[in-house]
Amino acid sequence: GQQVMQIPQYQHVQEGEDFTTYCNSSTTLSNIQWYKQRPGGHPVFLIQLVKSGEVKKQKRLTFQFGEAKKNSSLHITATQTTDVGTYFCAGYPRETSGSRLTFGEGTQLTVNP
Amino acid sequence: DAGVIQSPRHEVTEMGQEVTLRCKPISGHDYLFWYRQTMMRGLELLIYFNNNVPIDDSGMPEDRFSAKMPNASFSTLKIQPSEPRDSAVYFCASSPGRWTEAFFGQGTRLTVV
Numbered sequence: 001g002q003q004v005m006q007i008p009q010y011q012h013v014q015e016g017e018d019f020t021t022y023c024n025s026s027t028t029l030s031n032i033q034w035y036k037q038r039p040g041g042h043p044v045f046l047i048q049l050v051k052s053g054e055v056k057k058q059k060r061l062t063f064q065f066g067e068a069k070k071n072s073s074l075h076i077t078a079t080q081t082t083d084v085g086t087y088f089c090a091g092y093p094r095e096t097s098g099s100r101l102t103f104g105e106g107t108q109l110t111v112n113p
Numbered sequence: 114d115a116g117v118i119q120s121p122r123h124e125v126t127e128m129g130q131e132v133t134l135r136c137k138p139i140s141g142h143d144y145l146f147w148y149r150q151t152m153m154r155g156l157e158l159l160i161y162f163n164n165n166v167p168i169d170d171s172g173m174p175e176d177r178f179s180a181k182m183p184n185a186s187f188s189t190l191k192i193q194p195s196e197p198r199d200s201a202v203y204f205c206a207s208s209p210g211r212w213t214e215a216f217f218g219q220g221t222r223l224t225v226v
Binding site: 001030031033035041042043044045048088090092098099100101102103104105106 | 144146148155156158161163168169171204206208211212213214215216217218219220
C-alpha cells in the first residue's frame, strides 16, 4: 500500500534558525497537504499543493511539490517559538479512484528561545 | 459551524469493556475519516466513508474494531472488547470533497487499563 515517509523525525533549533522537513511518497500523489499539530492538539491544515513543481509561500513558510509528484518539502525561515509543533505531510494517491488520505510520520520541531 | 465534534474527549476503561467513540462531521462534508494516533505508529487511517458508505476499512486493526455512519451527521467507532494496546488518541476528520483538506476534531484520548 501507499507509504508516506518524512525526515527528520525530530528537529531542535535555536530561535531564528531555519528549519526544513522532507516528505516522500512511495506512489505518485494527486496532491500533497501539510498539517501542523501543536502539543496536545489536533492536526490543522496548512496548505495544499496540486501541480507538479508547485511552490507556495505563507509568510515564513515555503512549501514545494516535486516534479514527479512524489516528494515535498516545508521550509521555515527564521523560526519562532510559535512554530513549535509536529508538521505532517499527507497525500491522496493518484492511481486510485479512492480518497485515502495517508499521513507521514511527522517531524517534531522544538524551538529554543 | 462548530467544526468536527468528537465525544468523549477522554475515556478510561477496563480491559474487556466495550468502548464507543462518537463523531459529528462538519455539515455538508462528504467524507469522514477515523484515525488513530500513537507515538509508535503515528497517524494511522483506520477507515473512511464517502456519503455515509464505508469505502476503505483496510486500516481497521482487527475484528474488535467496527465503524458505522448511520447518517450524514453522525459516526461511531466501536471497540469490543477493548485491550490495553488500543490506548491511543482517536481522531475523526471530515472533508468537503474528494482530495480536499481534512478538518480534524479535538480527538478522544482512550486509555484501556
